[in-house]
Amino acid sequence: MDAVSSTDTVKEAALAAKKIRILIAKPGLDGHDRGAKVVAHALMEAGMEVVYTGLHQTVDQIVSTALQEDVDVIGLSIMSGAHIPIIEKLVKKAREAGIDDKMIVVGGVIPVRDIPRLKELGVRGVFPGGTPFAEIVSVIRENVERGQEEKWA
Amino acid sequence: MGVAKYTKDAKGQITDVTLQSGIHVKPFYGPEDLERVGFSYEKDLADPGVYPFTRAIHRQGYRSRAWTTRQYTGFGTSYETNERFKLMISHGQTGLNVAFDLPTQMGYDSDDPMAEGEVGRVGMAVDSLRDFEVAFKDINLAEIGSGLTINAVASIMLAMYQAVAEKYGYDAKVISATPQNDILKEMIGRGAWIFPVEPAVKLIGDTIEYSMTTMPRTNPVSVCGYHIRESGATPAQEIAYAILIANAYIDNVLLRGYDVDEFVGRFSFNLNVFGNIWEQVAKFRAARKLWARNLKEKYGVKKEANMFLRGLFGGGGFGLTKAQPENNIMRGAYYALSAALAGAQTIALCSYDEAYTIPTPHSAVISLRTLQLLMDEIGLRDTVDPLAGSYFIETLTKEMEGKIEEEMANIGKVGGIIPAVATGYIQKLVSRQAYAFEKGIQSGELLKVGVNIYTEGESKDVELHEYTGETAEKQIEELKRVKRERDQHETTRTLLDLEKATRAGKNVMPYLVDCCKAYATVGEMTRIFRDVYGEFKEPGFI
Numbered sequence: 001m002d003a004v005s006s007t008d009t010v011k012e013a014a015l016a017a018k019k020i021r022i023l024i025a026k027p028g029l030d031g032h033d034r035g036a037k038v039v040a041h042a043l044m045e046a047g048m049e050v051v052y053t054g055l056h057q058t059v060d061q062i063v064s065t066a067l068q069e070d071v072d073v074i075g076l077s078i079m080s081g082a083h084i085p086i087i088e089k090l091v092k093k094a095r096e097a098g099i100d101d102k103m104i105v106v107g108g109v110i111p112v113r114d115i116p117r118l119k120e121l122g123v124r125g126v127f128p129g130g131t132p133f134a135e136i137v138s139v140i141r142e143n144v145e146r147g148q149e150e151k152w153a
Numbered sequence: 154m155g156v157a158k159y160t161k162d163a164k165g166q167i168t169d170v171t172l173q174s175g176i177h178v179k180p181f182y183g184p185e186d187l188e189r190v191g192f193s194y195e196k197d198l199a200d201p202g203v204y205p206f207t208r209a210i211h212r213q214g215y216r217s218r219a220w221t222t223r224q225y226t227g228f229g230t231s232y233e234t235n236e237r238f239k240l241m242i243s244h245g246q247t248g249l250n251v252a253f254d255l256p257t258q259m260g261y262d263s264d265d266p267m268a269e270g271e272v273g274r275v276g277m278a279v280d281s282l283r284d285f286e287v288a289f290k291d292i293n294l295a296e297i298g299s300g301l302t303i304n305a306v307a308s309i310m311l312a313m314y315q316a317v318a319e320k321y322g323y324d325a326k327v328i329s330a331t332p333q334n335d336i337l338k339e340m341i342g343r344g345a346w347i348f349p350v351e352p353a354v355k356l357i358g359d360t361i362e363y364s365m366t367t368m369p370r371t372n373p374v375s376v377c378g379y380h381i382r383e384s385g386a387t388p389a390q391e392i393a394y395a396i397l398i399a400n401a402y403i404d405n406v407l408l409r410g411y412d413v414d415e416f417v418g419r420f421s422f423n424l425n426v427f428g429n430i431w432e433q434v435a436k437f438r439a440a441r442k443l444w445a446r447n448l449k450e451k452y453g454v455k456k457e458a459n460m461f462l463r464g465l466f467g468g469g470g471f472g473l474t475k476a477q478p479e480n481n482i483m484r485g486a487y488y489a490l491s492a493a494l495a496g497a498q499t500i501a502l503c504s505y506d507e508a509y510t511i512p513t514p515h516s517a518v519i520s521l522r523t524l525q526l527l528m529d530e531i532g533l534r535d536t537v538d539p540l541a542g543s544y545f546i547e548t549l550t551k552e553m554e555g556k557i558e559e560e561m562a563n564i565g566k567v568g569g570i571i572p573a574v575a576t577g578y579i580q581k582l583v584s585r586q587a588y589a590f591e592k593g594i595q596s597g598e599l600l601k602v603g604v605n606i607y608t609e610g611e612s613k614d615v616e617l618h619e620y621t622g623e624t625a626e627k628q629i630e631e632l633k634r635v636k637r638e639r640d641q642h643e644t645t646r647t648l649l650d651l652e653k654a655t656r657a658g659k660n661v662m663p664y665l666v667d668c669c670k671a672y673a674t675v676g677e678m679t680r681i682f683r684d685v686y687g688e689f690k691e692p693g694f695i
Binding site: 026028029030031032033034037038040041042044050052054055056058080081082085086109111112113128129130132133134 | 255256342510
């Protein structure tokens with residue numbers, strides 16, 4: 001009993017101390033970044049650490065930034081309609097780089113019909129334009145915490 | 154409600170209205186308000202066509218000429234775009250506005266690894282003159298003017314337009330192109346920049362200088378408050394920054410030893426229409442006045458026609474919603490109404506499905522019909538500046554003028570528009586405002602129909618424009634064929650000449666025209682600029 005409760009305390013402390021780090025990335029050539037920046041502001045206000053890649057990033061650049069910055073989450077903002085090929089590539093490259101444990105979320109102009117395919121590819125949160133900040137924050141938080149719990153289990 | 158802030162008392166009565174630019178609207182207005190703001194008919198308004206042109210730039214307004222309708226069009230290959238151009242013209246559209254795909258906007262050929270997945274997706278793919286030959290086939294370029302929505306490589310696209318026109322037998326002097334060609338706003342919003350500020354502005358100066366004599370009917374720069382507003386700027390900031398950006402381009406050309414009256418009359422503006430209808434009308438009227446005054450007092454412009462703010466007032470993309478997309482048709486109608494009430498020279502609307510997709514032919518024609526209906530059915534051509542003399546509108550126009558001047562002064566305090574863009578000062582400001590706006594929508598403080606009131610649950614997709622990989626395959630095939638068939642010796646020669654001219658700091662336009670005529674590709678020309686100029690480093694926004 002004692003051992004269990006002490007592990008719980010350590011785990012809780014570790015979870016509380018760790019700020020969620022998220023990479024907000026703009027893959028491809030599209031430069032419409034209002035959405036990415038607005039979400040970055042919201043995540044910072046929710047207490048997360050946000051790393052922003054800037055515009056015109058290749059998938060390789062995004063994976064390497066995620067690795068270097070040791071983020072928990074990779075968030076992509078895509079308005080061009082190219083979300084499925086970009087995510088397919090990202091998932092593949094992340095696996096190759098050994099960081100497929102990072103949670104991937106995507107926002108932007110995402111038609112409803114594409115959401116199942118994105119989920120199938122392993123995207124944990126799909127946030128089309130207008131998704132409430134509270135929903136984005138809670139999906140990220142729950143998924144990251146679940147990931148941490150699994151590490152401790 | 155909407156884009157203004159409303160305060161209500163316990164009974165639900167409105168006690169205060171604050172517009173986005175920070176102006177409070179009163180329950181009613183009277184002569185005392187005009188007195189309060191120091192309104193004078195001669196100084197502030199004057200007749201239409203008379204300085205400071207607050208009412209209109211032409212005495213007869215839309216009686217002498219209706220506004221040009223110019224829907225943003227382009228997707229896939231030049232073949233598909235040419236078909237859509239002809240469709241829109243057959244439905245009575247009077248101007249073209251070309252949408253380019255992202256690789257073209259960023260200066261990459263369709264076979265470049267950077268272009269993967271993006272060829273022909275959000276606009277027409279252009280690699281060489283061959284694509285323009287197809288896109289503008291059977292279109293009378295002496296009669297119809299073309300907006301070219303491109304910025305970082307606008308110089309290349311303007312050269313290509315001249316090349317295609319000459320190929321089809323038109324004198325460059327009769328054609329009218331309006332490249333967007335406003336790089337400073339790309340650095341604030343939209344993001345299709347390539348080169349650093351200084352060479353990027355120099356390229357714009359080149360197009361203006363070159364157009365003066367070679368393509369005098371061309372409007373070499375269309376200064377876009379539009380995208381700055383889409384990025385989160387208030388209507389007052391939109392106009393303030395647009396005027397300051399235009400001034401930066403004027404300054405570049407003045408340094409070359411020209412008289413301002415030689416070129417400034419061809420400047421045009423692209424301004425946004427979403428928002429509170431009264432604030433929009435006041436914004437356009439105040440903008441016309443301030444631009445004229447800026448030219449007369451700051452630059453000593455002499456010819457009155459050169460002081461006209463000629464504008465495309467349109468779009469309104471940010472105002473459209475994914476929820477209940479058909480509502481966007483009504484929104485478009487009201488946005489167009491505000492543009493028409495305020496004397497736009499050109500109007501274009503975002504189509505109702507644009508929050509999802511490239512417009513279908515059906516939705517594009519609905520936008521066009523919306524404009525035609527206003528023009529021919531509702532009475533917008535009857536009289537010039539119909540809201541003039543309203544105590545409210547005249548007071549608001551004066552107040553808006555004051556707000557715009559305040560915003561211009563704020564940029565002066567940080568050293569001017571170029572440092573304000575290069576250091577990210579404006580980007581930070583507008584992204585914070587965009588965040589505050591979004592919070593207002595999510596908290597219900599700002600109302601948006603279908604989004605936070607009168608909602609209908611889950612949103613459904615509209616009919617989507619289909620994109621397939623075949624577009625890229627076809628385009629790359631065509632590019633290969635062009636490269637195979639062109640006179641490679643001539644292509645190489647023109648590219649080497651372009652490189653020499655670029656390094657020497659000469660006006661690159663004549664060299665670009667030669668390159669285009671020799672079927673050099675957009676990627677080949679841009680690579681030279683990238684090598685010589687380097688790339689813009691994006692400032693942070695937090």
